[in-house]
Amino acid sequence: MPSPVMPTSNEGAGHARPAAISAAGLRKSYGDKPVLEGIDLHIPAGTVFALLGPNGAGKTTVVKILSTLLSPGPGSGEIRVDGHDLATDPQTVRAAIGVTGQFSAVDGLITGEENMLLMADLHHLSRREGRRVTADLLARFDLTTAARKPAATYSGGMRRRLDIAMTLVGNPRIIFLDEPTTGLDPRSRHSMWQIIRGLVSDGVTVFLTTQYLDEADELADRIAVLNSGHIAAEGTADELKRLVPGGHVRLRFTDPAAYRSAATALPEAAPGDESLTLQVPSDGSQRALGSLLGRLDAAGVEADGLTVHLPDLDDVFFALTSSAARPHQPEEISR
Structure with missing residues (x-):
C-alpha cells in the first residue's frame, strides 16, 4: 500500500497562483461519528480541483462547509474562500460562489427561460439585465431553442446544462460541482466536460466531486482522494498514478x-x-x-x-481506499 501523499510547502506544484480556496484542519462530526478529521486544502484560482472518495467519505460535507451550507466542526482552522474568511464573512463568500448539487435545482413546471429569470430576480438583477444575462447563458449552453419549453421535457443533459447556467447568473468566480454528470449518457458527459473547460478558460475555479475517475483524469489540475476522514493523497493525475506499483x-x-x-x-x-x-x-x-x-x-x-x-486512477483509488489502507502523516510527492 503506497504512503499517502500531499505537497507540504508552497514551493510545490499548485501553489504558484493565489488560493481560491484554502482550509486548515477542517473537521466535522455527526454526533459521535467523525466524518472529516482535519483535512487541509489549497486550491489555486482558475483551476479544476477534483475530490474523490468512496460513498460516505464526506465529499458532499466538504462542499457544504465550503459553500456556507454547513458549519465546520469544533477545532477546525481558518477557512478562506475567494480570499474571505468563512467564519466572519459568509455573506461575501456566498456572493463569490455558485453551487450545483447532486440533485438538479431546476423547476420542471416552468420553462428554462423562466428558471433563468427567477435566478436573475434572486440575484437582484434589473429586469433588463436579467433578460440579457438569461439570453446570453441560454445561447452559451445551447438551450435557446428549448428556452420556452417546460423544463420537465428536457433530457438529463439539458437539465444539467440549465442547472449550471442558473448557477452562473450571479457571475461566480468559484463553482462547486457536486457529481455534475451522474446519470448522464456519454455524449452528455462529454458536453459537460467542454462546459467545465470553458468556465476555467474564463478564469473560474471549479471544485469538482465525482464518482467517475476518468472525469477527474480528464479535467482536474489536481486531485485529492478522501478516505476515512483524511486526505489519503493529493497531486496531479500523473503524480497519483506513480504511487501505485505496476508502472x-x-x-x-x-x-x-x-x-x-x-x-x-x-x-x-x-x-x-x-x-x-x-x-x-x-x-x-x-x-x-x-x-x-x-x-x-x-x-x-x-x-x-x-x-x-502507468496504472490508471482506478488502481490509485482502489489502493488508497481499500480496507487495508490506513491514513497516516502525508508525505511530499517527489518531483
Whole structure:
C-alpha cells in the first residue's frame, strides 16, 4: 500500500497562483461519528480541483462547509474562500460562489427561460439585465431553442446544462460541482466536460466531486482522494498514478542483438508481450526515464520504440481506499 501523499510547502506544484480556496484542519462530526478529521486544502484560482472518495467519505460535507451550507466542526482552522474568511464573512463568500448539487435545482413546471429569470430576480438583477444575462447563458449552453419549453421535457443533459447556467447568473468566480454528470449518457458527459473547460478558460475555479475517475483524469489540475476522514493523497493525475506499483517502460527492438544487449544491461527487465520487447519497472518520472536511457547509452544500445505505461486512477483509488489502507502523516510527492 503506497504512503499517502500531499505537497507540504508552497514551493510545490499548485501553489504558484493565489488560493481560491484554502482550509486548515477542517473537521466535522455527526454526533459521535467523525466524518472529516482535519483535512487541509489549497486550491489555486482558475483551476479544476477534483475530490474523490468512496460513498460516505464526506465529499458532499466538504462542499457544504465550503459553500456556507454547513458549519465546520469544533477545532477546525481558518477557512478562506475567494480570499474571505468563512467564519466572519459568509455573506461575501456566498456572493463569490455558485453551487450545483447532486440533485438538479431546476423547476420542471416552468420553462428554462423562466428558471433563468427567477435566478436573475434572486440575484437582484434589473429586469433588463436579467433578460440579457438569461439570453446570453441560454445561447452559451445551447438551450435557446428549448428556452420556452417546460423544463420537465428536457433530457438529463439539458437539465444539467440549465442547472449550471442558473448557477452562473450571479457571475461566480468559484463553482462547486457536486457529481455534475451522474446519470448522464456519454455524449452528455462529454458536453459537460467542454462546459467545465470553458468556465476555467474564463478564469473560474471549479471544485469538482465525482464518482467517475476518468472525469477527474480528464479535467482536474489536481486531485485529492478522501478516505476515512483524511486526505489519503493529493497531486496531479500523473503524480497519483506513480504511487501505485505496476508502472513500466516498454522498450521495442527490431535487432535481436540490440534486444539481447539491452536485456543484459537491464537485469530487472522482463520480456514483453511481443517478441523483441522488454518491460522495465518504472514510475515514469523524468528522473527514472533519464536513468534508464543513460544505462542504455552506456551499453551502446538504442531502442526502436519506448512507451511509458502507468496504472490508471482506478488502481490509485482502489489502493488508497481499500480496507487495508490506513491514513497516516502525508508525505511530499517527489518531483
